[in-house]
Amino acid sequence: AQTVTQSQPEMSVQEAETVTLSCTYDTSESDYYLFWYKQPPSRQMILVIRQEAYKQQNATENRFSVNFQKAAKSFSLKISDSQLGDAAMYFCAYRSQGGSEKLVFGKGTKLTVNP
Amino acid sequence: EAEVAQSPRYKITEKSQAVAFWCDPISGHATLYWYRQILGQGPELLVQFQDESVVDDSQLPKDRFSAERLKGVDSTLKIQPAELGDSAMYLCASSYTRDHGYTFGSGTRLTVV
Numbered sequence: 189a190q191t192v193t194q195s196q197p198e199m200s201v202q203e204a205e206t207v208t209l210s211c212t213y214d215t216s217e218s219d220y221y222l223f224w225y226k227q228p229p230s231r232q233m234i235l236v237i238r239q240e241a242y243k244q245q246n247a248t249e250n251r252f253s254v255n256f257q258k259a260a261k262s263f264s265l266k267i268s269d270s271q272l273g274d275a276a277m278y279f280c281a282y283r284s285q286g287g288s289e290k291l292v293f294g295k296g297t298k299l300t301v302n303p
Numbered sequence: 304e305a306e307v308a309q310s311p312r313y314k315i316t317e318k319s320q321a322v323a324f325w326c327d328p329i330s331g332h333a334t335l336y337w338y339r340q341i342l343g344q345g346p347e348l349l350v351q352f353q354d355e356s357v358v359d360d361s362q363l364p365k366d367r368f369s370a371e372r373l374k375g376v377d378s379t380l381k382i383q384p385a386e387l388g389d390s391a392m393y394l395c396a397s398s399y400t401r402d403h404g405y406t407f408g409s410g411t412r413l414t415v416v
Binding site: 192223225231232233234235238279281288289290291293294295296 | 307334336338343344345346347348351358359394398404405407408409410
């Protein structure tokens with residue numbers, strides 16, 4: 189079974205600075221998807237960024253980018269120019285390419301953005 | 304922008320009572336998921352529907368939980384009887400195809416007292 193580990197329960201960053209959230213995963217599969225989801229307090233979970241394992245190029249979405257290291261099974265999220273609205277729980281998630289479509293989540297990292 | 308609707312938003316129930324949650328996915332989304340998120344943890348899949356059929360309910364505690372999606376549109380998740388350990392956020396999500404990402408609803412926060 190796949191597992192996802194987020195080793196940083198909490199992180200903080202100053203507004204306008206850069207922060208990196210860590211995620212590692214364990215799988216025996218070669219094809220899969222990785223995701224970062226953001227869950228603001230009392231609000232719905234939204235997709236931040238997605239990476240297909242077969243793609244070597246790291247995904248980027250505006251201020252959000254990932255560092256995908258397939259051999260190391262590492263998938264970190266970098267947030268540049270942090271904004272107050274980035275404060276939230278961030279979840280790393282894994283999904284198989286075939287078979288089950290379920291997402292396997294890590295325990296999350298709570299990000300605080302200080303003004 | 305289309306949303307996944309869930310109700311109620313909050314629910315407080317006594318131990319041993321029955322409780323039900325409702326989810327209306329985005330129109331046209333064939334796949335519907337119910338996740339449970341215990342405080343301080345990531346969500347875990349309870350049940351997945353493809354249209355009206357259950358695809359995965361391996362983590363659903365079937366002695367007390369049931370889920371249905373009779374017409375392949377909206378869905379109901381029921382707990383009977385509720386236990387203290389069922390206190391959690393219950394999230395519904397839907398997707399158009401497996402190559403598309405999930406859209407999550409705002410969730411139902413259940414407190415069992």
